[in-house]
Amino acid sequence: MTASDTMPNTMPDTVRLTDSVDSDLAEERGTRGRTTIADRVVERLAVHAAREVEGVGGSARRLLGVRVTGEAPRRSVQASAHVSGGSASLRVQLSVRYPTSVARTVERARDHIMRRVTELTGLEVSRVDVTVTALHGDTEPRRTVQ
Amino acid sequence: MSVGVELDVDRIAAAVRERPPVADLHGGRFGEIATYLPGRRVTGVRVRPADITVGIVGRYPATVAEMADAVRTAVGPVDRPVHVAVMDIKADTNTNTTDRTASASEDQVAVGSARRMP
Numbered sequence: 295m296t297a298s299d300t301m302p303n304t305m306p307d308t309v310r311l312t313d314s315v316d317s318d319l320a321e322e323r324g325t326r327g328r329t330t331i332a333d334r335v336v337e338r339l340a341v342h343a344a345r346e347v348e349g350v351g352g353s354a355r356r357l358l359g360v361r362v363t364g365e366a367p368r369r370s371v372q373a374s375a376h377v378s379g380g381s382a383s384l385r386v387q388l389s390v391r392y393p394t395s396v397a398r399t400v401e402r403a404r405d406h407i408m409r410r411v412t413e414l415t416g417l418e419v420s421r422v423d424v425t426v427t428a429l430h431g432d433t434e435p436r437r438t439v440q
Numbered sequence: 441m442s443v444g445v446e447l448d449v450d451r452i453a454a455a456v457r458e459r460p461p462v463a464d465l466h467g468g469r470f471g472e473i474a475t476y477l478p479g480r481r482v483t484g485v486r487v488r489p490a491d492i493t494v495g496i497v498g499r500y501p502a503t504v505a506e507m508a509d510a511v512r513t514a515v516g517p518v519d520r521p522v523h524v525a526v527m528d529i530k531a532d533t534n535t536n537t538t539d540r541t542a543s544a545s546e547d548q549v550a551v552g553s554a555r556r557m558p
Contacts (some may be wrong), residue, residue, distance in 0.1 A: 327521035338529040
């Protein structure tokens, strides 16, 4: 394009850089450049992974510990992630379908989240703290991701 | 300088966007991944003398490695490192949402609410 052809050499220098991206260093690939992964990416992947586990449903959003939406299996699983160095730690809030074993479901969810996040990002997942915020019934049809 | 001046930011942006593992370009947490051209800015691609940074929204379920490879392939051979910042993930609507409405999908991605992107 014409605009960039005429772009002076100094142009890129006018872009002030913050360290936000570079500090999330996840992978160094020699001269090819770095690949960085934002916390939010890990959060989304964890949410996807959690929902792939049978018996896992969403959790109400909370602000300062107060529910701001209803607990429902259709709702989103909540996740927050912290990535530092090559590893991620996660906090996940979800609900479990009523007659299933909470312990087993949580264990499966944790395993699955760790495996999927590692598979998809290459990050090591150091811990997954799971909070079960509700038990939900079968009344609402759940979409399962195959 | 030499080759660097010829880098076409618009071409890079378009090529990256076309890759299947890439859902969109992303300007970074503070909008810092951008190139300013006369009268406009290109969000998601930052070309500097020492490196190129591309910010993207990846498409689930591609792996981060696939996304990074796709970006570097799209940029093509250049004389400086290409940094890839995966800033967000978008679900491939075909794989896991069949009956999801717009509001429901918004709810589904409500993660880390304290970290809303601008």
